[in-house]
Amino acid sequence: IKTPVKKINYSNRGMTLEEDINATNQYYLECGKAVIHKKPTPVQIVQVDYPKRSAAVIKEAYFKQASTTDYNGVYRGKYIDFEAKETKSLQSFPLSNFHEHQIKHMHLVAEQKGICFVLIRFSSTDEIFLLQAEQLFIFWDRMKNGGRKSITKKELLACSHTIILGFQPRIDYIKVIDRLYHFD
Amino acid sequence: IKTPVKKINYSNRGMTLEEDINATNQYYLECGKAVIHKKPTPVQIVQVDYPKRSAAVIKEAYFKQASTTDYNGVYRGKYIDFEAKETKSLQSFPLSNFHEHQIKHMHLVAEQKGICFVLIRFSSTDEIFLLQAEQLFIFWDRMKNGGRKSITKKELLACSHTIILGFQPRIDYIKVIDRLYHFD
Ligand SMILES: [Mg+2]
Ligand SMILES: [Mg+2]
Numbered sequence: 607i608k609t610p611v612k613k614i615n616y617s618n619r620g621m622t623l624e625e626d627i628n629a630t631n632q633y634y635l636e637c638g639k640a641v642i643h644k645k646p647t648p649v650q651i652v653q654v655d656y657p658k659r660s661a662a663v664i665k666e667a668y669f670k671q672a673s674t675t676d677y678n679g680v681y682r683g684k685y686i687d688f689e690a691k692e693t694k695s696l697q698s699f700p701l702s703n704f705h706e707h708q709i710k711h712m713h714l715v716a717e718q719k720g721i722c723f724v725l726i727r728f729s730s731t732d733e734i735f736l737l738q739a740e741q742l743f744i745f746w747d748r749m750k751n752g753g754r755k756s757i758t759k760k761e762l763l764a765c766s767h768t769i770i771l772g773f774q775p776r777i778d779y780i781k782v783i784d785r786l787y788h789f790d
Numbered sequence: 791i792k793t794p795v796k797k798i799n800y801s802n803r804g805m806t807l808e809e810d811i812n813a814t815n816q817y818y819l820e821c822g823k824a825v826i827h828k829k830p831t832p833v834q835i836v837q838v839d840y841p842k843r844s845a846a847v848i849k850e851a852y853f854k855q856a857s858t859t860d861y862n863g864v865y866r867g868k869y870i871d872f873e874a875k876e877t878k879s880l881q882s883f884p885l886s887n888f889h890e891h892q893i894k895h896m897h898l899v900a901e902q903k904g905i906c907f908v909l910i911r912f913s914s915t916d917e918i919f920l921l922q923a924e925q926l927f928i929f930w931d932r933m934k935n936g937g938r939k940s941i942t943k944k945e946l947l948a949c950s951h952t953i954i955l956g957f958q959p960r961i962d963y964i965k966v967i968d969r970l971y972h973f974d
Contacts (some may be wrong), residue, residue: 612917641898644860648830664833665849674827678862682902687864714825719867748856 621776623692623727623734626678630775640780642679642686645753648672675722681780682789685720687712688779689747692727698756699726709746712739722785725769726762733759737766744775805960807911807918809878811861814959824964826870830904834858858895860908861878865964866973869904871896872963874910875888882940883910885933893930905967909953917943920949921968 626642632642653666675689689712691703715722722739737757744765745757767782784790808828818824837850848914859873873896875887899906905921928949929941949968968974 609806636896638901641895641902641904644833646830646854647835649833649835649851651831651833661852664848664853667833667848667851668845669848670830680899680902680904681873682940684867685864685867685869710823714822715864717822718864722827722866781948 622675622695623725623729623777624759626739626771626776627690627725630777630779631677631679633775634780635691636789639779640679640681640686642677642681644677645672667749671705671707672708675708681721681783684787685715685718687715687720687722687781688725690727694729695756696728696730698758699719701746702755704746709743713743714726716740716743721787723779725779729761732771734760734769734777735766736769736779737762738786741765767788791832806973807874807909807961810955810960811909814961814963816862816966817959824863824865826861828863829856829858855889855891857891858901859892861881862958864927865905868930868971869899869902870907870967871899871904872909874909874911876913877925878913879940880912880914882942883912883925883946884940885930886939888930893927897927900924900927905971907963907967909961910950912943916955916957918929919946919950920953920963921946922970 628644631640631644633641634642647666647690648670649668649669651664651666652665652668655663655665657663666760675687677690678685678687689708691699693703704769713724716739724737724739724742725736726735727733745761749755767786769777769779769782771777791855794908801810812828815824815826815828818826832854833848833851835851836853839845839847839849853970859871861874861961862869862871864870873888875883877883877887900923908921908923908926910919910921911917929945933939951970953961953963953966
């Protein structure tokens with residue numbers, strides 16, 4: 607009789623980019639590597655009930671558009687700031703994934719000499735790229751000047767840094783930061 | 791006939807510490823001095839309605855305890871992280887204003903060489919103090935070891951940095967940071 611061997615699934619199917627980054631940040635936090643958190647979703651609270659003997663309940667609220675990026679924190683005294691974007695596209699990353707104010711925020715951070723980047727995942731192939739803000743601005747400006755509205759995978763392979771999905775940490779973006787900013 | 795002269799009120803009555811800090815951060819942002827934001831209030835969203843042709847409405851949500859501090863951002867590449875606390879007490883600042891996890895977060899930031907502090911306002915007198923995290927830890931540990939549960943104003947005058955309320959920016963905490971970390 608053949609016993610079915612339960613295969614351990616090392617692939618990432620089902621995990622969202624956000625879950626993987628949160629697990630990575632948790633790992634960094636626990637081993638004292640960096641302190642980086644996801645910012646809470648901004649909501650506009652309209653009505654709150656205060657029932658007796660129990661917690662306040664928000665009864666009416668709306669999602670507000672975030673004015674900054676998803677994640678920020680500190681690594682070796684330096685300010686780290688990044689946005690995470692996932693796409694189902696196969697061959698290019700559509701710039702429509704960004705809002706104008708996110709780009710503006712990244713510009714301000716870059717001017718303040720913060721370390722600023724985007725983590726882009728192609729969900730169909732599980733490829734992950736770290737694209738520095740300064741590079742993103744070039745593609746963004748190209749679009750603004752009438753050029754293409756996306757970054758091709760070929761361009762990403764040339765201008766960004768591939769991150770191989772790991773076990774622990776899953777998305778070791780600090781390793782890329784170490785190399786780029788000579789922290790190692 | 792005596793005409794009542796409308797006095798311009800330079801005092802801060804009615805403005806909360808949070809409003810003053812937000813205005814200060816807005817000023818820093820606009821003049822390119824620093825990029826520092828208040829983190830959104832974390833809420834646990836339980837139920838959302840998606841009405842046709844209008845925005846999603848959060849119908850049930852709860853306030854979550856913040857696991858970090860109120861504000862963070864970047865100044866000259868450095869990570870800035872702080873908490874704002876207001877007290878009605880006259881002679882001392884009660885340490886019960888802090889949660890254990892906020893102190894823990896500040897420890898992690900300090901270990902990561904981030905610039906970390908608390909802005910304390912005595913609302914009755916409009917006195918504002920910038921207390922560095924490293925100093926706060928000393929008072930916190932004293933309490934943990936059975937000592938007093940507050941920081942006296944005398945201690946604050948000795949161990950922290952007084953900020954005089956200004957017009958623009960209202961609470962110029964970067965000026966203190968410049969002095970403490972030799973940025974000027
Ligand atoms: Mg995102
Ligand atoms: Mg506070």
